[in-house]
Amino acid sequence: MVKVVISGIMGRMGRTIARLAYEDPEVQIAGGVESPDCVHFHENVKDILNKEDVDAPITADLSKIIERADVIIDFAGSTEAVLGHVRLAAADQNRKCMVIGTTGFSDEELEEIRQLSKDIPIVLAPNMSIGVNLLFKLVEDAAKALKDKGFDIEVVEMHHRYKKDSPSGTAVKIVDILKEATGIQKVIYGREGIYENGRPSDEIAVFALRGGDVVGEHTVIFAGLGERIELTHRAGSRDIFAKGAVEAAKWIKDKPPGLYDMMDVLGLK
Numbered sequence: 039m040v041k042v043v044i045s046g047i048m049g050r051m052g053r054t055i056a057r058l059a060y061e062d063p064e065v066q067i068a069g070g071v072e073s074p075d076c077v078h079f080h081e082n083v084k085d086i087l088n089k090e091d092v093d094a095p096i097t098a099d100l101s102k103i104i105e106r107a108d109v110i111i112d113f114a115g116s117t118e119a120v121l122g123h124v125r126l127a128a129a130d131q132n133r134k135c136m137v138i139g140t141t142g143f144s145d146e147e148l149e150e151i152r153q154l155s156k157d158i159p160i161v162l163a164p165n166m167s168i169g170v171n172l173l174f175k176l177v178e179d180a181a182k183a184l185k186d187k188g189f190d191i192e193v194v195e196m197h198h199r200y201k202k203d204s205p206s207g208t209a210v211k212i213v214d215i216l217k218e219a220t221g222i223q224k225v226i227y228g229r230e231g232i233y234e235n236g237r238p239s240d241e242i243a244v245f246a247l248r249g250g251d252v253v254g255e256h257t258v259i260f261a262g263l264g265e266r267i268e269l270t271h272r273a274g275s276r277d278i279f280a281k282g283a284v285e286a287a288k289w290i291k292d293k294p295p296g297l298y299d300m301m302d303v304l305g306l307k
C-alpha cells in the first residue's frame with residue numbers, strides 16, 4: 039500500500055488523479071494540497087470524491103500533512119509551489135518520494151530539483167501517458183534515421199485554452215530529443231516574415247496552438263522533398279496522464295534517491 043498526498047488536488051489533473059487513486063486497491067489517499075485561494079472550498083478529499091470511506095485533509099500547507107504520505111504527487115499549477123514542496127520533501131526530517139507532473143519549470147528550478155533528487159527519489163515527467171513516452175522513442179529513432187537526409191523538422195502542439203505554459207512541457211522534451219539526435223541547436227517558436235533563400239535546414243520550428251477543451255496533441259513532422267512523415271499523439275482523456283502518475287507513485291516508493299522519468303517507470307529505456 040502506498041499513501042499519497044495529491045498537490046493541486048482541485049485542478050483538472052488533481053481531481054482525475056484522486057479518482058483513479060481511489061479506485062486503485064494498492065493506493066491510499068492521505069491528503070490533498072491546494073492554493074490558499076482554493077483551499078476553503080473543500081476541507082477533505084472525501085468531499086471532492088463524494089466517498090465516505092476517504093479521510094484525507096486538504097490544506098494549503100504541505101508541512102501540516104506531509105507525515106501522512108509516502109509519496110507526494112504534485113500537479114500544482116505553480117512551479118514555485120512545487121519547488122517549495124520538493125524542498126520540504128527532501129528535508130532531513132521528511133525524506134518523502136515525489137512524482138512531479140507540473141510543467142513550465144525554468145532551467146534554474148530544474149537544476150534545484152536535480153540537486154534535491156540526491157536526497158530523495160523523484161519522478162519528473164512532462165507527460166505521464168504510455169503513448170507519449172513511446173512517441174519520444176519513435177521521434178528519436180526517426181530523427182536519427184533521417185539526419186542529414188534533407189528533412190525539415192517542425193513540432194506542432196495543441197492544448198485547451200486554460201493552459202498556462204507554452205510550448206507544452208512535452209514539446210520542450212521533444213525538442214531536447216530532436217536536438218540531441220540531429221545536432222541541430224537552433225529552435226524557433228512560431229514564424230513570421232520572409233525567407234529570401236527558403237527555410238533554413240538547420241532549425242527546428244515549434245508551434246503552440248491554444249483553444250477550446252483540447253486535452254493535448256503533439257505532432258512531429260519530418261518534411262522532405264516528395265515525402266513527409268508525421269508522428270502524432272492525441273490525448274482523448276486526462277485519465278491517461280493520471281494513470282501514469284498513480285503508477286509512478288507505486289513504482290517510486292522503494293527506489294533509492296535519484297531523478298527518474300516516465301521511461302524508467304514504464305520500462306521503456
Ligand SMILES: NC(=O)C1=CN([C@@H]2O[C@H](COP(=O)(O)OP(=O)(O)OC[C@H]3O[C@@H](n4cnc5c(N)ncnc54)[C@H](OP(=O)(O)O)[C@@H]3O)[C@@H](O)[C@H]2O)C=CC1
Pocket residue numbers: 045046047048049050051052071072073074075076113114115116119138139140141142163164165166167203207279
Ligand atoms: N505530466 C503530465 O502528464 C501532465 C502535466 N500537466 C501539467 O500539470 C499542471 C496542472 O495542470 P491542470 O491540472 O490542467 O491545471 P489546473 O489549473 O486545473 O490545476 C492546478 C491546480 O493547482 C492549484 N495550485 C496553485 N497553487 C498551488 C499551491 N501553492 N499548492 C497546491 N496547489 C496549487 C491551482 O489552484 P488555483 O486555481 O487556485 O491557482 C489548481 O487547482 C500543469 O503544469 C500542466 O502542464 C497536465 C497534464 C498532464
Ligand SMILES: O=C(O)C1=N[C@H](C(=O)O)C[C@H](O)C1
Pocket residue numbers: 141164165197201202205206207208209253254255
Ligand atoms: O496542461 C496540460 O493540459 C498538459 N500539459 C502537459 C504538457 O505541458 O506537456 C502534458 C499534456 O500534454 C497536457
